Amino acid sequence: MDGPSGARENLQGLCGPCNRAKTAVRLGPMSPDQLAVRSAFVVRVEARSPARACDDDVGWNDLQPQLLERIRAWWSSALPTEYLGRVEFAPDGRPVIIEPASSDDRGR
Ligand SMILES: [Zn+2]
Numbered sequence: 460m461d462g463p464s465g466a467r468e469n470l471q472g473l474c475g476p477c478n479r480a481k482t483a484v485r486l487g488p489m490s491p492d493q494l495a496v497r498s499a500f501v502v503r504v505e506a507r508s509p510a511r512a513c514d515d516d517v518g519w520n521d522l523q524p525q526l527l528e529r530i531r532a533w534w535s536s537a538l539p540t541e542y543l544g545r546v547e548f549a550p551d552g553r554p555v556i557i558e559p560a561s562s563d564d565r566g567r
Contacts, residue, residue, distance in 0.1 A: 527552045
């Protein structure tokens with residue numbers, strides 16, 4: 460049992476006191492990098508208006524699909540011709556190359 464993984468082999472049944480004792484052993488001061496990440500997160504959580512478009516839980520549902528479509532269009536326009544028709548997009552907008560073009564069908 461090590462770290463926050465929820466994988467089955469990483470799980471252990473503990474009563475409340477044992478769970479708290481095991482957790483306390485692992486607690487320690489945050490590193491400067493961890494503090495910076497935490498501070499940036501707290502600023503976003505406590506902001507009166509969304510700091511980023513994706514922090515807007517109302518507007519983001521409308522905006523996200525539009526941005527994704529723009530990303531897909533940009534990727535399609537930026538791809539070398541040998542990859543045209545060979546790329547799909549992951550749910551997060553990342554392009555996924557289905558198969559690399561073979562050298563004998565370049566330039567189509
Ligand atoms: Zn116990």
